Amino acid sequence: MVHAVIPFRPTNPKTRLSCILSQEEREKFALRMLSDVISTTNSACCRTVLLCTENISVEGAETVVKPLGLNEALNEYLAENDDSVLIIMSDIPLATRDSVIEMVKTGSDIAVVPGRGGGTNAIFVKNPKSFHVDFYGASFLDHLNICRDSGLTVEIVDSFRLSTDIDEKDDLVEIFLHSKGESRGFLENLGIKMSVEKGRVGVHRHTHKETP
């Protein structure tokens, strides 16, 4: 059974959303995005594992605690497992069952999904002992290079939904446009809405006017 491994940092995540969400709200929002991703990986029949520096409990996934950096934790996990591993980020709530299934049924040794700007949003490793990850920077190119150097075949999966990571205020638009998941419900409950102004789509947060 494919392990879907989701690295997750619960404390002070998504700092580039500070312009619209408080730290407490960002922590809750990150958990809602995580929950959307877990629903998706479970629906694609993966065994979903949260890889975390501390022990937290989230419905639908088991937690593996590794008090290490992102690369170190993932590489230790890969080295310890024999089943295929799908590493998938917690901030891609548009991920769908179909897009995840497309990854895990690849005919190549590795399937990789680039994020905007050269990151890696998801990477499927058929034989986990044969590969190591190198996140940060232009990790998409780094991962292609690791495949080439290791003689591993690689499929680049072309999916807008998997390539869309939510980092900045403008990215929230994509959730309103393309998701009906928990992340969207959370934003709506905060009074955040999509708006079209001067032909451009954005989000704004409705704030109640104080009565004197």
Added chain:
Amino acid sequence: MVHAVIPFRPTNPKTRLSCILSQEEREKFALRMLSDVISTTNSACCRTVLLCTENISVEGAETVVKPLGLNEALNEYLAENDDSVLIIMSDIPLATRDSVIEMVKTGSDIAVVPGRGGGTNAIFVKNPKSFHVDFYGASFLDHLNICRDSGLTVEIVDSFRLSTDIDEKDDLVEIFLHSKGESRGFLENLGIKMSVEKGRVGVHRHTHKETP
């Protein structure tokens, strides 16, 4: 035979790239991106038509002149044709043969590809007389609404490559990461390169230092 219709404005395009390209360079770059898209639609066995407000000649496509606004020109074209029409933007040079074929072989009446931020990057119309376009603003949602109101079935095609339109300096990174086409060659010839600084990927333009 499917008509691939590419609306194109040759004069002063892509103004949001003014920070890195002069007007003359932007006009040439827009033509190189167009050329990449034409190669792709031709490779997918479409008859490629440039829809333009003035008569220009570009290899690989025939030109239809309509001195109208974008929506008016496209809707007139749809009303005049019986063959299926794929409307595809000229600024999505990452488009591939496979992603275009996925659109034109849809089982639905309409196949649509969202751009980032709610735009529409490509839309396939099986029966052109049954549909009209409404670009600008949140056109992706507008097009879904038009389908619903007209009783047309719609497939939303999930493709990072088709969803990536090149509007801003940061978007150029995607060309360096994912394309080997003419657009990339043009940027490289200008001395524009991809760079990784502090873990973030960007582009910069190499300028020769003046000797005093």
